Amino acid sequence: MTDPNDLDRLKALDSRIKEVKAKAPEVNHMKKDYSQAQHAWRMVTELVAGLLIGFVVGYGLDYAFGTMPVFLVIFIFLGFAAGVKTVIGSAQELQRKLLDTSSSKDGDN
Template identity: 70%
Template sequence: MTNQTEQDRLRSLEERINKAKAEAPTENHMKKDYSQAQHAWRMVTELVAGLLIGFVIGFGLDYALGTSPIFLVIFIFFGFAAGMKTVIGSAKELQMKMLDQQSGKNGEK
């Protein structure tokens, strides 16, 4: 008799789970938000990488040539400029993808 009540409870639970799954929204907005976060982190990483590369090159030149931190400052600015150029390129790429998706959706209607 105990097995029968447990089986009834399990069937009832399974029915409630299936009902909840059917009522759940089908759109997966978390994946979309996660994708946007990935793009943001990619841009931040590109900018920081440009700065770090400029820092390392400038520091290396100053150390090798025995100069004051003039090359460090110059190459940090170059690294920042290179990082910004890469970030702008990534933003344009993302914008083109979004426009293609929107035009594809509008073209289907």
């Protein structure tokens, strides 16, 4: 059996929890953090894609010409350079968006 005293204590606890939740400011940091993680993963993916494309092209040329490590090494470096260039472009795009957002917020005040 449930003790009536326990039910009263549970109701009191429930009301205290509701009061504290009502007073606490709502924090919505998860969306912002996920947004930043999305940008980071995008940059990592762009860099890895550049490396993989360079590897595939270099390996294909080496296989076709029979010069095993020459084109592979060259195109891996070219793929890395292309990936870094793309990551820098993405970072600049993100910075422009953040600056536009912050300037529009400052202009509203």
